[in-house]
Amino acid sequence: MRVQVAIIGAGPSGLLLGALLHRAGIDAVILERHSPDYVLGRIRAGVLEKVTVDLLEQAGVAARLHAEGLVHHGIELSFGGTRHRIDFQGLTGKHVTVYGQTEVTRDLMQAREAAGLQTLYEAEQVAPHGFDGERPTVSYVRDGTTHTIACDFIAGCDGYHGVCRASLPASAVQTFERVYPFGWMGVLSQTPPVSDELIYSNHERGFALCSMRSMTRSRYYVQCPIEDKVEDWSDERFWDELRLRLDPAAAEALVTGPSIEKGIAPLRSFVAEPMRFGRLFLAGDAAHIVPPTGAKGLNLASADVGYLAAALAEHYGERSDAGLDAYSQRCLRRIWRAERFSWWFTGLMHKFPETGAFGRKMQSAELDYLVNSRAASTALAENYVGLPLES
């Protein structure tokens, strides 16, 4: 097989890149090690920035998102027993859209199938080769047979544990990392959300987040020790703990029900630099991870592939490599700003045992300043709704 672009990974980055390349008339195949059902079963992000919505529109897959997505004009910060609203619309003129990553993935998969585009699911031992030369290839095993795909470029959209970054010589890549000493215990339930907007709670028992996927499906999280196991958290224990971390009105209004999905996510900040190695380009979680506090992971992944698709269109259409040459630097500038925001918001909202009583006082003072200063509220709002894409 020969294609212009071989994409490794059918998560949101790989699928969105495939859709954008198709629109640009560029021929691509996607290789994915899991089955479509497995990919769709992963419950992850839920808040989309305008940049992401615009790219999904550009890819022609935003109809259901516009019909079913929930437009949110702000968030609520809960601390000291009260909630304080951060008004995105008033402060920045912008909003975010709540629409689950699972639904984004489903829309992209269906559009890909309808257009007859090729995705090789359950491809084993996928490996990129020769990307430092002119003729890269990707090999994979399916049904016991090894196959090779010749291509012009390889897009490494294979997530944090993927093969692309792992195939690079250690000397070619520099990594920066912070692992947090706690995780998020998350529950998805078929219950109405406790509030119309997301509630981020800073509480002396630890952080909590009230999020949602629709007006009938809620997603809740509580900060938990990283050593905890899902089995330690019965539904009853989860709901009791969440209620304790909310303000009295929210605790009273909370509707509970059986969990549909439960999991513990570790929190990590991570960046690999650069993001281009000859004819191999990393995008999304393959190159960077943020703690989910700022709702940036999926949005950063989308922005990366937006830049990459435009650069590849420029390469094939205008015979210019300017976009490809600028790719890594352009992405990394935006990524580091999102890393900073996610790190700051994580630090402000979570309980860090090592910082003690002084650390708690600092958080309280900063939260008090944040909700009472238009400048500080605006800084939070403009980062949360997403920084614009640079041209």
Ligand SMILES: Cc1cc2nc3c(=O)[nH]c(=O)nc-3n(C[C@H](O)[C@H](O)[C@H](O)COP(=O)(O)OP(=O)(O)OC[C@H]3O[C@@H](n4cnc5c(N)ncnc54)[C@H](O)[C@@H]3O)c2cc1C
């Ligand atoms: C538990 C969890 C909760 C999260 N919650 C949030 C949130 O609330 N908000 C937010 O913004 N972000 C969140 N994120 C982050 C967000 O989901 C990711 O940033 C997003 O999925 C990145 O998309 P991606 O396509 O780059 O990577 P992924 O979604 O990881 O997709 C990579 C794909 O590559 C495939 N793959 C890997 N290795 C190979 C291989 N060797 N060969 C072939 N295929 C391979 C994988 O199977 C996968 O399908 C969360 C992430 C996790 C793990």
